[in-house]
Amino acid sequence: MTGTAQIEACSIDRKFGTFSALSGVSLSLGEGEFLSLLGPSGSGKSTFLSIIGGYDAPTSGKLLFEGRDITATPAKERGFGMVFQGYALFPHLTVAENIAFPLKVQKRPRAAIRDRVAEMVEMTGLSGHEKKKPAALSGGQQQRVALARALAYEPRVLLLDEPFSALDRNLRTQMQEELRRLHRDLGTTFVFVTHDQEEALALSSRIAIFNHGQLQQIGRPEEIYEAPANRFTAEFLGDINILTLDSAGGGICGTPIVLPGNAVPTGGHLAMRPEHMRLAAGSDGNQLPVRLRDRVYLGPKSRLMLETRGGEELMLYVENDALLPQLAAGSELHVAWDARHSFFL
Amino acid sequence: MRPFLVLICPVLLLLGLSYLLPFLGIMRLSFTDPVPGLAQYRTVAEDPLILSVIWRTLRICAIVTAVSVAAAYVVTLLWVRGRPLTRSIVELCIMIPFWISVLSRAFGWLSFLSNRGLLNTWLKDAGLIETSLQMTRNEFAIIVGMSHYLIPFAVFPLATAMRNLDERTLIAAEGMGASRLRIFWQVFLPMTASGILGATLLVFVFSVGFFVTPALLGGGQSVMVAELIYLWIFQTPKWGLAAAMSVILMLGVGSILVLLMRRYGRIAQ
Known part of the structure; x- marks a missing residue:
């Protein structure tokens, strides 16, 4: 202003x-x-x-x-x-x-x-x-x-x-x-x-x-x-993944999660933009086990439709050059993100 | 042949039999009766009496068209843009005349305007006049009667134009500070020009062929073309002349239509 x-x-x-x-x-x-x-x-x-x-x-x-x-x-x-x-x-x-x-x-x-x-x-x-x-x-x-x-x-x-x-x-x-x-x-x-x-x-x-x-x-x-x-x-603004936090312990479906600002919430929702998430390689940062439900080919990238163990949907984009062709519906994967990019909703 | 042509055939046949064929007969008559050649057309073009009738017809029709379209514009404005109550009243006033025959309407005007009619009686009772005003058996009566008949016909093209007008242009003009008068003259009126053109064409074409109203309200004093043709057919056996006059009338109206549609067709779209 x-x-x-x-x-x-x-x-x-x-x-x-x-x-x-x-x-x-x-x-x-x-x-x-x-x-x-x-x-x-x-x-x-x-x-x-x-x-x-x-x-x-x-x-x-x-x-x-x-x-x-x-x-x-x-x-x-x-x-x-x-x-x-x-x-x-x-x-x-x-x-x-x-x-x-x-x-x-x-x-x-x-x-x-x-x-x-x-x-x-x-x-x-x-x-x-x-x-x-x-x-x-x-x-x-x-x-x-x-x-x-x-x-x-x-x-x-x-x-x-x-x-x-x-x-x-x-x-x-x-x-x-x-x-x-x-x-x-x-x-x-x-x-x-x-x-x-x-x-x-x-x-x-x-x-x-x-x-x-x-x-x-x-x-x-x-x-x-x-x-x-x-x-x-x-x-309303852009894509977002919203996950329900466990009522105790601050994890998601039992998987422990690092929360933004070192908060210790009970319940509530954690949100993050898809562009801040990636498929986990090795053991970096926050990791959540998911299952691949669908993959939508968009030219330079693909949209992966994922599902947590609790049945919540989330999505993320991957560059197609890095995409392993064997990624098929039903694959068990891990997604990862930096805690600083997540926020409570 | 495409299927729709087959389906449309009966209409074409009917039109051909009932309009085209008789019209061709009239055409033939105009060149053959009573003598073959162009004599009938020459008479129409040269006889001062006939020319004066044609001139009167054109003059009355022009005035009637101007009066009807102008009056219809106001009526339509009230109908389309008035308050709900105004709209319903105006709508009734437009629709009711459609259900009354042209004959009754002419007699209505006759009893209203005649020397011992309502209007003269009122004016005398009010002490405004001493002797009756001559308001029938002249062009004034014809113009009143014809305009009254034709106003509703002018309303519909105007209403279409006014309804299709993008309300936002008026709001925009107002927002830019334009006065109501300026909005009307520079935005509303030009944007409804297609409706004015349509109404003008429709009313003029209708009015040129008018017969009943001028015959009754003109009382034989102000003969118009259609009445002249009637006289030539039924009173004096001048069928060839009547036929020639009809052909001229038809071609005249047709060419006015074509010319105006060429000239303003773009606007009308």
């Missing part, structure tokens, strides 16, 4: 009848941050974005912008940029006219509008397409027009509602790169809604995880990934 908070949400609630879309969401956002709101569909992330933008009003709670209460301020007076899901471009206007629309609304001088549109076209790589209608553009180009239109009037905050959900994988990666560059160059605060965890990890300075209308955790991508606050966050 840089400096003091630019946007502050204080216990925001949003109810639709009896359904609670958001409950008690509080977070603060520094100027120039790139915050991703991440969660499954129906988790309240889009509702929260709408509330920040002024397109929806909270049932209770307060929203501050630079210390001012803007809870009741309509969207048009907040002056934030917004990229809508599906882009919401004006189909009857050309690219240039779409970008110029908010500038004309602000009654800027004609020459200034022309210069600014040219600048935005250049910045978003739309040169040569100025006179085309949105329908004549590809998905990626439409996306750029939406970005250019939202950024044309130099908003302090840019809100993006699943902007890449309609793009194919390659284009997505490319647009993510461009969005990072825009964010770096402009220094505008970006708030970005997505349900794609990889996208959130790759783009954000911080991620806010939503589920059932509640903020589960907010933090830098590596904090959230490596130290998830709860089981939902751990399972």
Whole structure:
């Protein structure tokens, strides 16, 4: 976080009848941050974005912008940029006219509008397409027009509602790169809604995880990934192995385990990311006997589906060059991991 | 032959027998009765009386189309975007006229607008006028009657366009600070242009061939093309002239349709 908070949400609630879309969401956002709101569909992330933008009003709670209460301020007076899901471009206007629309609304001088549109076209790589209608553009180009239109009037905050959900994988990666560059160059605060965890990890300075209308955790991508606050966050972001600890002795199915931080817990769960586990060779670190249930070939690596003696499932990836070809379903193996990479859930 | 062609055959046969064949007969009549050649067409193109009827028809139809589409736009706006209660009321007002025959509606207007009709009586009772206003047996009555009949037809293409409009563009425009007036003129109206075009075409094409309403409400004073054709067929035996007029009407309407669809087909998609 840089400096003091630019946007502050204080216990925001949003109810639709009896359904609670958001409950008690509080977070603060520094100027120039790139915050991703991440969660499954129906988790309240889009509702929260709408509330920040002024397109929806909270049932209770307060929203501050630079210390001012803007809870009741309509969207048009907040002056934030917004990229809508599906882009919401004006189909009857050309690219240039779409970008110029908010500038004309602000009654800027004609020459200034022309210069600014040219600048935005250049910045978003739309040169040569100025006179085309949105329908004549590809998905990626439409996306750029939406970005250019939202950024044309130099908003302090840019809100993006699943902007890449309609793009194919390659284009997505490319647009993510461009969005990072825009964010770096402009220094505008970006708030970005997505349900794609990889996208959130790759783009954000911080991620806010939503589920059932509640903020589960907010933090830098590596904090959230490596130290998830709860089981939902751990399972939602990336792959995770969760093993039940014996109620006494701190082992797993009778096998003694070294726990993180020299803790001596009774019961509970121990979690670790698959990339921190390996097939044990010899007698290193924590070792757990497992049985191979299935092996999924993925090109450069394989995913091994394993089962502990207690019947709990876990998985890990192995490089295919190191993989012994005789690994077949039913093989008895040992997995190993470093205690520092495991955590309690 | 593909199976669907076999299945569609009866319809093609019916259309051929009931529409195409008689139309070819009309075509033949227009070139042969009473004298072979183009004499009938020349009469239509040269007779000042006939030309004035054609001109009046075009003028009335243009006005009726403009009035109907404009009124239908407002009605559709209320129907599609109004509050639930407004919507139900408007929906009823659109649907009910469909169940009333064109004849009853024309008589309805006649009794409402005539010299001793409801409207004149009310105006006199209110002391607004001394003598009755002439509101029937003229173009005003025709325009009122035809527009009333055609508004519901204009509503449906407009409703489709308004329903297909992406709500988010309006929200986006509002979020960018645009006033309601600007949103309407620069976003909503152009985005429903396809509906306006569809409604205009539909209403104009319908109105050109109108017969009952102009005949009753015009009272023989403001004859339109369809009524003229009727007169030539049933009152004065000028079948060749009637046939020529029909062919011209048909080709005229057809070419307007083709031209407009070529020009605006892209928008309509």
